[in-house]
Amino acid sequence: xxxxxxxxxxxxxxxxxxxxxxxxxxxxxxxxxxxxxxxxxxxxxxxxxxxxxxxxxxxxxxxxxxxxxxxxxxxxxxxxxxxxxxxxxxxxxxxxxxxxxxx
Amino acid sequence: xxxxxxxxxxxxxxxxxxxxxxxxxxxxxxxxxxxxxxxxxxxxxxxxxxxxxxxxxxxxxxxxxxxxxxxxxxxxxxxxxxxxxxxxxxxxxxxxxxxxxxxxxxxxxxxxxxxxxxxxxxxxxxxxxxxxxxxxxxxxxxxxxxxxxxxxxxxxxxxxxxxxxxxxxxxxxxxxxxxxxxxxxxxxxxxxxxxxxxxxxxxxxxxxxxxxxxxxxxxxxxxxxxxxxxxxxxxxxxxxxxxxxxxxxxxxxxxxxxxxxxxxxxxxxxxxxxxxxxxxxxxxxxxxxxxxxxxxxxxxxxxxxxxxxxxxxxxxxxxxxxxxxxxxxxxxxxxxxxxxxxxxxxxxxxxxxxxxxxxxxxxxxxxxxxxxxxxxxxxxxxxxxxxxx
Numbered sequence: 133x134x135x136x137x138x139x140x141x142x143x144x145x146x147x148x149x150x151x152x153x154x155x156x157x158x159x160x161x162x163x164x165x166x167x168x169x170x171x172x173x174x175x176x177x178x179x180x181x182x183x184x185x186x187x188x189x190x191x192x193x194x195x196x197x198x199x200x201x202x203x204x205x206x207x208x209x210x211x212x213x214x215x216x217x218x219x220x221x222x223x224x225x226x227x228x229x230x231x232x233x234x235x
Numbered sequence: 236x237x238x239x240x241x242x243x244x245x246x247x248x249x250x251x252x253x254x255x256x257x258x259x260x261x262x263x264x265x266x267x268x269x270x271x272x273x274x275x276x277x278x279x280x281x282x283x284x285x286x287x288x289x290x291x292x293x294x295x296x297x298x299x300x301x302x303x304x305x306x307x308x309x310x311x312x313x314x315x316x317x318x319x320x321x322x323x324x325x326x327x328x329x330x331x332x333x334x335x336x337x338x339x340x341x342x343x344x345x346x347x348x349x350x351x352x353x354x355x356x357x358x359x360x361x362x363x364x365x366x367x368x369x370x371x372x373x374x375x376x377x378x379x380x381x382x383x384x385x386x387x388x389x390x391x392x393x394x395x396x397x398x399x400x401x402x403x404x405x406x407x408x409x410x411x412x413x414x415x416x417x418x419x420x421x422x423x424x425x426x427x428x429x430x431x432x433x434x435x436x437x438x439x440x441x442x443x444x445x446x447x448x449x450x451x452x453x454x455x456x457x458x459x460x461x462x463x464x465x466x467x468x469x470x471x472x473x474x475x476x477x478x479x480x481x482x483x484x485x486x487x488x489x490x491x492x493x494x495x496x497x498x499x500x501x502x503x504x505x506x507x508x509x510x511x512x513x514x515x516x517x518x519x520x521x522x523x524x525x526x527x528x529x530x531x532x533x534x535x536x537x538x539x540x541x542x543x544x545x546x547x548x549x550x551x552x553x554x555x556x557x558x559x560x561x562x563x564x565x566x567x568x569x570x571x572x573x574x575x576x577x578x579x580x581x582x583x584x585x586x587x588x589x590x591x592x593x594x595x596x597x598x599x600x601x602x603x604x605x606x607x608x609x610x611x612x613x614x615x616x617x618x619x620x621x622x623x624x
Contacts, residue, residue: 213479219463223457223468225458
C-alpha cells in the first residue's frame with residue numbers, strides 16, 4: 133500500500149509518493165508514525181496531494197501546518213488536491229487589478 | 236582550527252578560494268563573443284557571460300558595475316581580464332581600479348581601440364596566457380571551515396524538494412553556521428507565504444522588518460503586472476510535480492535555510508556583513524540567483540532539485556542534491572547526491588546530511604562536481620530592476 137505523508141497535525145492534505153489510482157487505498161502516515169487507511173477517490177500523480185478532511189469552498193488548505201491556499205470547490209476526503217480545486221491568496225495581481233477596475 | 240578544514244587558495248585579503256580561475260569579464264554584452272573565443276582557447280579561464288552594461292537606467296548600470304566588481308573579488312577568482320568594448324555604460328575604469336585594489340593580477344583590453352574582434356581575441360588570448368601562468372603556481376593550504384561562505388539554492392522543485400533535498404541543505408547550513416562559517420540564501424519570491432516563519436527567526440526586530448520589506452517589494456513587483464503569478468511562480472514544472480501554489484512552494488523552499496537565527500538582510504549586490512546566516516534579496520531564477528551568491532562571496536553552492544535542474548556557475552562549484560529518487564536515477568550524470576533516499580525513508584536526515592557535508596569539504600578542496608566535469612556552467616546573468624531602454 134502506498135503511504136500518504138501527513139507533515140503536521142493540523143494538515144488537511146497528505147502527499148503521496150507513487151501514482152495512486154481511484155478506488156485504491158493509501159496508508160496516511162504522520163510524523164509520529166500513527167497511520168490509518170484511506171480510500172482514494174481520484175487518480176493522483178507522484179508527489180501530489182490527497183485530501184484527508186473535507187474542505188469547503190473558501191476554506192484554508194493546510195500543509196506543514198500552514199496555509200497553502202484556499203479551496204475553489206468542495207473537496208471531499210480522498211480527492212486529489214491541486215490547481216483545479218485550490219488557489220493561492222498571494223501574488224494575485226489579477227485580484228488587485230479587479231479591485232482597481234471596481235473603483 | 237576546528238577539526239573541519241578544507242584545502243584552499245588563500246588570497247591577499249585573507250579570503251580563501253576553492254578554485255583558482257582567471258575570470259574573463261565582459262564589461263558589456265556586446266563583447267560576449269570575444270570573451271567566449273578567449274575562454275575556448277585557454278585553460279583555467281571562465282567567462283562571465285552576462286547580458287547587461289548598456290542602454291539601461293543609471294541605477295542598473297551602476298548595479299552592473301557593482302556585480303562585475305564583486306564577481307572579480309570572489310575568492311575563487313585568482314586573476315581578471317576585463318574585456319571592454321569602449322563605449323559601454325558600465326564604469327570600466329572604476330571596475331579596473333577596484334579589482335586592482337584586491338592585489339590580484341588584472342589586465343584589460345578594449346575592442347574598439349584594438350581594431351575589432353579578431354585582433355581583440357588574439358591580444359586577449361596573449362594577456363590571458365600571462366595571467367594564467369602568473370597564478371597557476373599557487374598552492375592550496377589547509378584552512379578552517381569558518382572561511383567558507385556557502386550559497387544555497389533550490390531549482391526545478393517538486394514536492395520532494397521540501398521533504399528530501401531542502402531539509403538536507405538545511406542540516407548542512409546549520410552545521411556551517413555552528414562551525415563559524417557563513418551561509419547566504421535568497422529567492423525572495425519563494426518567501427511569499429512563509430515570511431512569517433523567517434521573521435520569527437530574525438535576530439532583531441529590524442531584521443524581521445527587513446524580511447517583510449523585501450517580500451512585499453517582490454510581491455508588489457509581481458502584482459503590478461495585473462495577473463495571477465501562478466505559472467510564473469510556481470512554474471509549470473513545479474505544478475506538474477505537485478506544488479499547487481506559491482505558498483506551498485515557499486514553505487518547502489525555506490526549509491533549506493536550516494533553523495538558525497537570521498543575522499541580516501542584504502541587497503543583491505552586497506556581501507554579508509559578518510558570519511552566520513544571511514538573506515539576500517534575489518529572484519528565484521537560477522541564472523540571476525547563483526550570480527547573486529557569487530557576488531556575495533560564496534565559494535561553493537549547494538543546489539537542491541526535484542525535477543532536475545542541471546545548471547552550474549562559471550567560477551563557483553555547484554553540488555546538485557536531488558530529492559526525487561526517480562529523477563536522480565534518470566539524471567544521474569547531473570546529480571551529485573541522492574537525497575531521494577531520505578524521501579523514501581531509506582536513509583535518515585543525518586545520514587544524507589553528513590554525506591553532503593563530507594562532499595562539500597572535498598569539493599571545497601578541489602574535487603570536481605559532475606556539472607564541473609562536463610562544463611555546464613556558462614548560463615548566468617545579473618538581476619536588474621529597470622527596463623532595457
